[in-house]
Amino acid sequence: MKRSTARAERTTVNGSPVVLHNARLIDGTGAPPVVDGALVVDGPRIGWCGPAEHLPDGPELRGAVRVDLGGRTVCPGFFDVHVHFALPGPAGSPAAGVGEPVSYRVLKVLDRLRTTLHNGVTTARDLMGIDAGFRRAVAERRVEGPRLLVAVAMLSQTAGHADFRLPGGLDGLEAAVALPGSPGNIVDTVDEIRARVRALVAAGADCVKLATSGGVTSPHDRPEWLGLRPEMVRAAVEEAAAYGGLPVAVHAIGEAGIAAAVRSGVASIEHGYALTDELRAEMAARGQFLVPTLLETMAEPDPARVPPAVYEKAVRWHRTAQESFARSVDAGVRVALGTDAGLTAPHGANLRELGLMVRFGGLTPLKAIRAATADAAELCGVADTVGSLTAGRTADLVVCGTDPLADIDSLGDPRTIHAVVKEGRVAIDRAGVLRDAGLPGLVPQR
Known part of the structure; x- marks a missing residue:
């Protein structure tokens, strides 16, 4: 997969990064969730990810579009x-x-x-x-x-x-x-x-x-x-x-x-x-x-x-x-x-498979999510570009309306998948949570 700079490929409507905040972050690495997290989408890549209190306050985020996710959970694609x-x-x-x-x-x-x-x-x-x-x-x-x-x-x-x-x-x-x-x-x-x-x-x-x-x-x-x-x-x-x-x-x-x-x-x-x-x-x-x-x-x-x-x-x-x-x-x-x-x-x-891995294998929900993100990316040889919510990785995100660590089976219900972002572009936004983000759609209108 080709690497390219986020600055050169910014795709937001106004050219500015998007800050998604008031979110629970499950980063795919197996680390504990960040309960009050923020994530920066900068073109096709993740510009920053972590606790909201540590969000950088530098010139790179001045003029950024800020979107309140209302406590929803963000996982890697x-x-x-x-x-x-x-x-x-x-x-x-x-x-x-x-x-x-x-x-x-x-x-x-x-x-x-x-x-x-x-x-x-x-x-x-x-x-x-x-x-x-x-x-x-x-x-x-x-x-x-x-x-x-x-x-x-x-x-x-x-x-x-x-x-x-x-x-x-x-x-x-x-x-x-x-x-x-x-x-x-x-x-x-x-x-x-x-x-x-x-x-x-x-x-x-x-x-x-x-x-x-x-x-x-x-x-x-x-x-x-x-x-x-x-x-x-x-x-x-x-x-x-x-x-x-x-x-x-x-x-x-x-x-x-x-x-x-x-x-x-x-x-x-x-x-x-x-x-x-x-x-x-x-x-x-x-x-x-x-x-x-x-x-x-x-x-x-x-x-x-x-x-x-x-x-x-x-x-x-x-x-x-x-x-x-x-x-x-x-x-x-x-x-x-x-x-x-x-x-x-x-x-x-x-994503029904996640609940079955917990049910039959005794995996914790956190480990099941890792098996479907960072570990799967390693198997496929693409862990340096996708598979986790890490600065520099491709902005593949799933915004869900439940806490999957409390109810892993909920991810198997499409109604709980409120939005999917691939490469910084909106694939679907069922709940309208990203309507004000300025992110473009995945497939351009021709």
């Missing part, structure tokens, strides 16, 4: 490090994409991006389904959405989690989700996976997504099966490190797949339902992240719409996930918020 914007969630069926023009599928993605941003997620990592063009369109403010990091594809071997080829010859994943020109998902040799990782780098991927275990929804496998051989995982990690130092995120549910991923040095285990104490200790020692995707486990698939085998897998493994998470937290495994939104979890409900 939240992350969801595991989403699938190309998938519809419970609002539809991925199979519908087979009969839709690509242009129509793209337009539906734009709506999901907007909804996710408006509900408090200012950075999202899409782990299969959209390409670098969406990232560019959001970065250029052509469309509304969270800042994007994209994996483009998900790699597994034949009969693995990325293999949705059906008996009639149709590749369900490619037909319903993939965009024309995207690198394929199936790799069966070490040489193939090396070449495919390079193709993903060429396609603009920000990270590499592998599937080392079977999955709940995939037709040919089971979560306890090894979905990608260890030598192939090691080759992918090596190539990703050599080509831009890309992190590797791994769908891994069963023990065999988790072990192959952890011991190959990946950055994050996505799901990690069957983690053992030994593997937890290894992850903690390596500093690897767990992305538990608890929200995805809260809704069972409709038995009338899925094969019996898929329904049975979902019931079993979702319970395992919920029972496993607390042991991972207790073992010191680092955690980042991800929801798998688009699969069974709905787009825009991402």
Whole structure:
């Protein structure tokens, strides 16, 4: 991400900074909240943040616009490090994409991006389904959405989690989700996976997504099966490190797949339902992240719409996930918020994950917020620019009408998200709290 001076990019109507005061500040680092805080938005960046009594009284703030937030809480913009914007969630069926023009599928993605941003997620990592063009369109403010990091594809071997080829010859994943020109998902040799990782780098991927275990929804496998051989995982990690130092995120549910991923040095285990104490200790020692995707486990698939085998897998493994998470937290495994939104979890409900992390993992609300902000930013490699309310960081802010430390579940209700600011620009202002701030809208009127 490019750095640029706030002075050169000031975007307020009158060119002056904006002081948000009479606010409770939760900065994302895990530090205690500042009950009577103030924050300075200076163009696209945070100019200052801290107790209101220490607010600087120098020439740089003379003429600043001052906005009283009436005791509302300000958090950093939240992350969801595991989403699938190309998938519809419970609002539809991925199979519908087979009969839709690509242009129509793209337009539906734009709506999901907007909804996710408006509900408090200012950075999202899409782990299969959209390409670098969406990232560019959001970065250029052509469309509304969270800042994007994209994996483009998900790699597994034949009969693995990325293999949705059906008996009639149709590749369900490619037909319903993939965009024309995207690198394929199936790799069966070490040489193939090396070449495919390079193709993903060429396609603009920000990270590499592998599937080392079977999955709940995939037709040919089971979560306890090894979905990608260890030598192939090691080759992918090596190539990703050599080509831009890309992190590797791994769908891994069963023990065999988790072990192959952890011991190959990946950055994050996505799901990690069957983690053992030994593997937890290894992850903690390596500093690897767990992305538990608890929200995805809260809704069972409709038995009338899925094969019996898929329904049975979902019931079993979702319970395992919920029972496993607390042991991972207790073992010191680092955690980042991800929801798998688009699969069974709905787009825009991402922050419900916070309450589930507290409920199933025993995290304090403060630690859950850190997992969704500063720690998630570290996993994504962007902690030097976003993820906390720190002077010099990008002004990504969520203004909420509740105290999330007293009621963490409230952040999952869009009505409590009173305003969202991204890069110093207002994405949504439901409560009108920023109407007098002079901050511009996110997407310019053309």
